[in-house]
Amino acid sequence: MSIPRRIREYRPVVILCIIVALSLASLASGTRSNIISRGLKTSVSVISYPFLKAMSAVSHAKDYAVGFVLYYDDTVQENGELRRQQADLLTQTKDRKEILTENARLRKLLEFERPLASLALEPVEIVGGAFELEGTLLVDRGSWHGIKVGMCAMTPDGVVGRVTDVGPFISSVSTLQKADCRISAMIRRNRVRGIVRGSGSSLTPICTLDYIDIKEDVKVGDEVVTSPESQFPAGYPIGKIVAVHGGEDSDERALLKSAEVKPAANPYHLDELFVVRRGTPSHEELAGAAQIEVAPAGKAGPDSKTMQERYAP
Amino acid sequence: MYRAIAWALAIIAAALVQTTWLSVIKVEGVIPNLPLLLVVYFAVNDGEERAMFTGLIAGVFRDVAGDTTLGHYVLCNVLVGYLAARISHRLVTDHPAVKTGLVFSAALVHGMLYTLLLYVQKPDIGAIHMILNVVVPESLYTAIVTPVVFFFLALCFGRRLSHPAGAT
Known part of the structure; x- marks a missing residue:
């Protein structure tokens, strides 16, 4: 019997042997990043992409539907709780602003009071x-x-x-x-x-x-x-x-x-x-208070004029 | 020609569904092996060659999608396809239980081959544990869905399951 005829007769076995040999060779080499593998991976990823997107969309839709039906009451309660928390936070924010304003005002008072300690x-x-x-x-x-x-x-x-x-x-x-x-x-x-x-x-x-x-x-x-x-x-x-x-x-x-x-x-x-x-306060205290302005030295103010000078026509 | 295109599309679709959507029906981390069902289906209906090429395409797809070394799933699928085709010649009944049993056996052999190859590459894996906790449950799950999948495959490919000519 000729070899081609023998091959045709045992074609499934020959195919099996070829595929098994190639598979074993690939497994023995253990390489995953050759050109064939990368090309196949790219093709598979391109083909799989719509399926994965569709699956993701279906999964989200399922989660949404299940959540809407099963967790509606929980969601409403959570929403109410969040609203209360938001109201509390708003109140706290207002209080905080008020405290900050008061703090700034008191700081101003404190800064005003410190240099004038002698005035009690x-x-x-x-x-x-x-x-x-x-x-x-x-x-x-x-x-x-x-x-x-x-x-x-x-x-x-x-x-x-x-x-x-x-x-x-x-x-x-x-x-x-x-x-x-x-x-x-x-x-x-x-x-x-x-x-x-x-x-x-x-x-x-x-x-x-x-x-x-x-x-x-x-x-x-x-x-x-x-x-x-x-x-x-x-x-x-x-x-x-x-x-x-x-x-x-x-x-x-x-x-x-x-x-x-x-x-x-x-x-x-x-x-x-x-x-x-x-x-x-005494004149000495006034002289010592840096914040208090006095008339410039050497310049006579109107209060130094006599009554006659001040009211003469 | 139409049958060949439908065959190729069915394999790619099965591999795609296996790697994407089938996790929806996952039970305790186990999903049925859809490409293997196609391999067995074509082994029973069309003989060794069609079964082996089915296993080749589906195996390449799963190897690439699963990021395993190329040839891992290919070898398992092709061997199982060849064996299933050889054994199906001996089957004398179209009873669903027989086909389910054939699928269960094929899935077991497939899983053990896969575990063996994995063990050869990484001896530190728990092979027995993997067989008991993954291979057997997956084989059972695959066998359970066999009647449904075979029914739709028969609808798609236009004829009921029957033995190839010459089968006894």
Whole structure:
């Protein structure tokens, strides 16, 4: 029998032998990264890709459907719980913001108080609003704490007012909105003197700087500060001039003019303030306080003029 | 010609399903061996050559997809296909139980061959443990799905299972 005929007769066995031999050779070599293997792997991955994507989509759809049917109640409960947590977190966030604001405010007060330790500033908390009391603030310190009538109330922004009534534990501070609050003041730029008087109205914060010599130079925008004659430490801001009444076009016989002052500290926006325990500090203390401005040496201020010079026509 | 194309497509589809979708019906980590079912089906219906080529294509696909050394599944599939075809010549019944038994035996032989080859390459594997915990359950699972798969294969290839000419 010829070899080709024999091969045809035993073709399955021959094929088996060839495939087995090739497989064993491949297994014996153990290589996985030859060209044939890489090509086959690429082909298989390309062919498999749609199947894998379809399987992934089906799996997601199944999970979604099963979750929707079986875990609907759990999801609703979890959603409610998450909403409550979100509400709690929002509340905490608001509290945190409030705490941060308060912290910044207290830092400012602390930085204000440190250099003025000689003035014995007493930090007090406002317990009663200014608006409903028409310009009077109730603070949480009284005679029990050493507060006395006439003490000055101020903030880092500027003067607030004066203590006008003292109870055992609570005191009243008349702000610059009260008509009976009068503070001796001067203009920082040229030290022109005057008296700041409250407007007497809770509707407007504007107060008045009275008794200004008709000849003095007073402009809108000038900063008004406490004068050395006042019970306040000298040089602390009261406000800025927003309007001037009287002057060149007014009655020539008038000796005085006035100006409207917008206070630097708005009493309606305060939570805390300082009460100056010791009243007017001594000149030595004032000289030692770096924060307190005094008139430049060698320059005579208007307060050095005689009464005749100041009011002469 | 149509039958040859359908045959090739069926093998590739079976290998694809085996490596992708069949994990959906996984039971305790065991899935049926779909390409082996095709190998046995074509061994019973078309003889050794068709069974061996079925095993070759399906084996190459699984070797590549499974990142095993090329020839691992090929050798197992081809040998099982040849043996199944030889044995099916001796079978005298079309009863599903006989075909299921044939598939179970083929799956067992396939699994043992695979384990043997793996053991030769990596002697530190637990061969007995693997046979008991993977091969036997997989063979049983494959045998269980045999009637269903054979039914659909018979529908696709247009004729019921029957012995090739000359079988006794």
